[in-house]
Amino acid sequence: MKLNEAVFRARDYDLAATLGCGQAFRWEFRDNRWQGVVGENWVALEQRGHTILARAAKPQTDWRWLENYLQIHVDLPAILATFPQDAPMQEAVARCLGLRLLQQEPWECLASFILSSTKQIVQIRQIVDRLCARQGRPIVGLDHETAFAFPTAEQIAALNESQLRECRMGFRAPYLLAAARSVAGGELALGGLRRLELLEARARLLQLTGVGPKIADCVLLFAGGFPNAFPVDVWVMRALRQSYFRNRRVPLARLREFSSTYFGPHGGLAQQYLFHSLRLGEGKKLSH
DNA sequence: ATCCAGGTCGGTC
DNA sequence: GACCGACATGGA
Numbered sequence: 001m002k003l004n005e006a007v008f009r010a011r012d013y014d015l016a017a018t019l020g021c022g023q024a025f026r027w028e029f030r031d032n033r034w035q036g037v038v039g040e041n042w043v044a045l046e047q048r049g050h051t052i053l054a055r056a057a058k059p060q061t062d063w064r065w066l067e068n069y070l071q072i073h074v075d076l077p078a079i080l081a082t083f084p085q086d087a088p089m090q091e092a093v094a095r096c097l098g099l100r101l102l103q104q105e106p107w108e109c110l111a112s113f114i115l116s117s118t119k120q121i122v123q124i125r126q127i128v129d130r131l132c133a134r135q136g137r138p139i140v141g142l143d144h145e146t147a148f149a150f151p152t153a154e155q156i157a158a159l160n161e162s163q164l165r166e167c168r169m170g171f172r173a174p175y176l177l178a179a180a181r182s183v184a185g186g187e188l189a190l191g192g193l194r195r196l197e198l199l200e201a202r203a204r205l206l207q208l209t210g211v212g213p214k215i216a217d218c219v220l221l222f223a224g225g226f227p228n229a230f231p232v233d234v235w236v237m238r239a240l241r242q243s244y245f246r247n248r249r250v251p252l253a254r255l256r257e258f259s260s261t262y263f264g265p266h267g268g269l270a271q272q273y274l275f276h277s278l279r280l281g282e283g284k285k286l287s288h
Numbered sequence: 289a290t291c292c293a294g295g296t297c298g299g300t301c
Numbered sequence: 302g303a304c305c306g307a308c309a310t311g312g313a
């Protein structure tokens with residue numbers, strides 16, 4: 001086994017659902033493998049039955065960064081058992097069983113979701129790609145090609161708005177810039193969020209212009225270690241209305257209130273199952 | 289062409 | 302407080 005390759009045992013793991021469901025935006029399925037960048041490491045992943053093969057661009061002495069990112073050792077069945085045992089939830093689980101939450105880096109997650117508002121997932125990917133290619137640190141990629149790390153808050157804080165608009169992010173540019181400056185300047189300590197109560201951590205994120213309840217919950221769930229954060233977007237809103245409110249028009253606040261307790265301590269993963277299974281059902285819309 | 293996208297903001301009632 | 306148009310950009 002070469003130093004840049006590793007094999008992980010991964011039961012109950014659906015790599016395609018996990019990397020393709022829209023919780024992270026830098027994964028691309030090409031040449032039969034998932035290729036992406038985690039931190040400063042370019043890596044390709046391939047699932048074979050109950051194992052995941054990893055090939056990094058650089059030799060590794062320790063793969064914990066990847067195991068942690070992929071949350072390989074999480075006991076999925078134990079978490080699924082905490083979901084409500086109703087028909088819509090169980091159907092959603094059946095449709096993308098093996099979908100996991102990733103453990104993402106908080107700044108990349110926050111920045112990505114600031115860029116996500118009223119954008120299709122395909123387009124979020126494109127914006128993030130351009131941002132990385134223009135402003136991220138070059139790293140070693142596939143076959144010694146150049147890849148790019150996600151730009152740090154410090155790097156973005158040093159830019160101006162028009163440089164960000166060149167990445168085609170439109171009105172989100174000032175939001176991203178202000179967030180970067182807040183993080184780089186130490187006013188917002190992203191790493192410390194996980195030590196706070198959920199409501200307090202959310203309140204800190206909501207201080208940022210361009211970050212509302214949905215984006216805040218995405219960051220708390222995908223990068224902040226809050227398994228019960230439950231982002232309510234248009235898709236989840238649809239799913240909740242269909243399955244739990246007889247297709248009635250329900251105020252968003254009411255949906256948030258409902259979802260904050262109904263889905264239990266791992267509501268965030270339940271949300272991800274509802275989200276992804278509904279999107280899978282649309283079929284065509286998932287083409288990227 | 290027209291609509292709408294993993295929302296949020298600032299201004300109205 | 303709840304409702305509503307604006308916001309950049311580009312896929313479908």
